[in-house]
Amino acid sequence: xxxxxxxxxxxxxxxxxxxxxxxxxxxxxxxxxxxxxxxxxxxxxxxxxxxxxxxxxxxxxxxxxxxxxxxxxxxxxxxxxxxxxxxxxxxxxxxxxxxxxxxxxxxxxxxxxxxxxxxxxxxxxxxxxxxxxxxxxxxxxxxxxxxxxxxxxxxxxxxxxxxxxxxxxxxxxxxxxxxxxxxxxxxxxxxxxxxxxxxxxxxxxxxxxxxxxxxxxxxxxxxxxxxxxxxxxxxxxxxxxxxxxxxxxxxxxxxxxxxxxxxxxxxxxxxxxxxxxxxxxxxxxxxxxxxxxxxxxxxxxxxxxxxxxxxxxxxxxxxxxxxxxxxxxxxxxxxxxxxxxxxxxxxxxxxxxxxxxxxxxxxxxxxxxxxxxxxxxxxxxxxxxxxxxxxxxxxxxxxxxxxxxxxxxxxxx
Amino acid sequence: xxxxxxxxxxxxxxxxxxxxxxxxxxxxxxxxxxxxxxxxxxxxxxxxxxxxxxxxxxxxxxxxxxxxxxxxxxxxxxxxxxxxxxxxxxxxxxxxxxxxxxxxxxxxxxxxxxxxxxxxxxxxxxxxxxxxxxxxxxxxxxxxxxxxxxxxxxxxxxxxxxxxxxxxxxxxxxxxxxxxxxxxxxxxxxxxxxxxx
Numbered sequence: 001x002x003x004x005x006x007x008x009x010x011x012x013x014x015x016x017x018x019x020x021x022x023x024x025x026x027x028x029x030x031x032x033x034x035x036x037x038x039x040x041x042x043x044x045x046x047x048x049x050x051x052x053x054x055x056x057x058x059x060x061x062x063x064x065x066x067x068x069x070x071x072x073x074x075x076x077x078x079x080x081x082x083x084x085x086x087x088x089x090x091x092x093x094x095x096x097x098x099x100x101x102x103x104x105x106x107x108x109x110x111x112x113x114x115x116x117x118x119x120x121x122x123x124x125x126x127x128x129x130x131x132x133x134x135x136x137x138x139x140x141x142x143x144x145x146x147x148x149x150x151x152x153x154x155x156x157x158x159x160x161x162x163x164x165x166x167x168x169x170x171x172x173x174x175x176x177x178x179x180x181x182x183x184x185x186x187x188x189x190x191x192x193x194x195x196x197x198x199x200x201x202x203x204x205x206x207x208x209x210x211x212x213x214x215x216x217x218x219x220x221x222x223x224x225x226x227x228x229x230x231x232x233x234x235x236x237x238x239x240x241x242x243x244x245x246x247x248x249x250x251x252x253x254x255x256x257x258x259x260x261x262x263x264x265x266x267x268x269x270x271x272x273x274x275x276x277x278x279x280x281x282x283x284x285x286x287x288x289x290x291x292x293x294x295x296x297x298x299x300x301x302x303x304x305x306x307x308x309x310x311x312x313x314x315x316x317x318x319x320x321x322x323x324x325x326x327x328x329x330x331x332x333x334x335x336x337x338x339x340x341x342x343x344x345x346x347x348x349x350x351x352x353x354x355x356x357x358x359x360x361x362x363x364x365x366x367x368x369x370x371x372x373x374x375x376x377x378x379x380x381x382x383x384x385x386x387x388x389x390x391x392x393x394x395x396x397x398x399x400x401x402x403x404x405x406x407x408x409x410x411x412x413x
Numbered sequence: 414x415x416x417x418x419x420x421x422x423x424x425x426x427x428x429x430x431x432x433x434x435x436x437x438x439x440x441x442x443x444x445x446x447x448x449x450x451x452x453x454x455x456x457x458x459x460x461x462x463x464x465x466x467x468x469x470x471x472x473x474x475x476x477x478x479x480x481x482x483x484x485x486x487x488x489x490x491x492x493x494x495x496x497x498x499x500x501x502x503x504x505x506x507x508x509x510x511x512x513x514x515x516x517x518x519x520x521x522x523x524x525x526x527x528x529x530x531x532x533x534x535x536x537x538x539x540x541x542x543x544x545x546x547x548x549x550x551x552x553x554x555x556x557x558x559x560x561x562x563x564x565x566x567x568x569x570x571x572x573x574x575x576x577x578x579x580x581x582x583x584x585x586x587x588x589x590x591x592x593x594x595x596x597x598x599x600x601x602x603x604x605x606x607x608x609x610x
Contacts, residue, residue: 087590370560371525
């Protein structure tokens with residue numbers, strides 16, 4: 001948890017070079033290396049965070065705009081793999097091998113199956129699974145079966161098979177995210193470790209787990225936002241090893257919400273309550289009766305971040321180092337929040353309006369990309385000459401409709 | 414398209430003289446779009462160096478100093494053609510001057526401004542409402558300075574699926590993807606032909 005922070009400032013650093021001069025959707029940092037992938041039009045620009053300039057380009061794999069990109073974690077040194085999701089309804093896998101004669105991105109394979117635009121792509125923490133989501137309302141989970149047989153072959157993109165098609169959202173699935181591999185993730189001890197969460201045009205967030213029969217099922221519905229949920233972030237570093245990571249969701253309703261899983265004794269309490277009384281029925285709409293009871297999860301909205309935005313919030317990011325959250329969206333505002341101790345006035349809080357619950361607005365920047373909308377914001381390590389703590393100091397990076405990728409220095413006191 | 418296929422076979426058509434206009438500007442004989450927006454129209458995303466718009470301070474300021482009013486917004490979109498009738502949205506009274514709501518920038522002229530356009534489709538279950546809304550939004554996105562946020566909605570009570578249509582039109586990602594769809598793009602381009610005479 002973040003130490004109580006009194007004040008903070010956000011100041012601009014020089015933008016990455018060159019400008020892309022057209023709408024860019026996101027900038028995704030590599031989990032360990034100083035690289036940043038930015039999808040725009042039908043290609044992806046990769047920037048070096050050491051030189052703050054373009055490193056390479058992935059092009060020729062998609063017929064329409066690339067909406068999303070993600071780095072595969074845990075590969076051998078010298079190898080890079082990027083997954084892309086495109087409006088052309090496919091996902092792509094690309095690889096880079098620094099041992100090759102010609103150092104360039106190779107388009108390895110295309111994952112077909114979605115009926116409409118692919119909006120999100122995400123690797124599970126081990127890299128075993130790739131999830132994709134689409135306007136066709138579905139989430140697909142793909143498994144790399146190439147690695148199971150032992151040695152992975154050569155430079156190819158692996159061998160990916162569909163292990164699940166999840167069809168319970170009632171609208172476009174805008175984004176997906178895997179729960180990070182933290183000790184609290186397996187605290188439950190009642191099902192598989194991997195947990196996927198999805199955000200949708202149907203205003204809800206759902207979480208998904210694999211049951212004992214190997215079937216992926218929806219285990220909870222998080223209903224609270226009044227408009228499209230643009231995306232979600234897992235808490236990267238819970239306060240202790242027993243706590244399950246919380247979820248941060250952000251929406252076209254201009255709010256950002258924090259959700260907490262009801263754990264252990266509270267779970268039993270909820271089941272008793274449900275058994276004894278049918279009067280209390282949370283919004284279970286869409287969860288099939290066949291769903292195993294023991295897998296069901298209850299999530300409560302435990303905070304609504306202080307209001308900083310006037311229009312849709314397209315992106316938010318949660319720091320593993322500082323616990324600080326930053327957000328950006330249509331209004332061009334960049335906002336920074338910190339979590340202090342709860343206000344204590346628990347009597348005021350309710351499941352529909354938990355209040356800010358200790359979260360405070362620390363700083364805002366107006367017109368972060370001039371008059372343009374900001375599509376994405378992310379925490380990212382600094383590797384450039386301007387920092388004395390390379391690979392440690394954190395900065396924010398925003399990506400806008402102006403095609404500018406803008407780093408920001410954050411100072412707290 | 415055969416006549417019997419039309420959603421509304423006999424729409425009410427307004428005479429050109431009945432359309433709202435600004436008296437003092439009439440003498441200049443406006444043909445289609447305001448040519449003063451052309452540099453924005455063609456430079457926003459398509460110029461080889463879009464940042465030139467921002468660097469050329471004089472031009473930039475001109476755009477912002479010349480605050481837009483409802484009539485100018487009306488002029489930009491009333492000339493969009495209906496997808497099934499040989500008339501413009503102004504003539505069909507789908508676009509109406511009183512239904513254009515403009516919130517100019519507060520204080521700083523470069524601050525955010527919002528334009529809300531409420532459309533009145535010719536019939537209640539107009540299957541083409543979404544396409545009309547898409548064309549109007551696309552037209553305004555191209556023609557207005559980047560500090561204008563554009564909301565296009567169906568006027569309350571005019572359309573069977575109001576909320577669904579409104580939600581789609583408000584969704585930046587869906588709009589972007591729709592405009593990459595070849596068939597939708599060609600319909601929208603045809604509708605906008607009457608704007609770039």
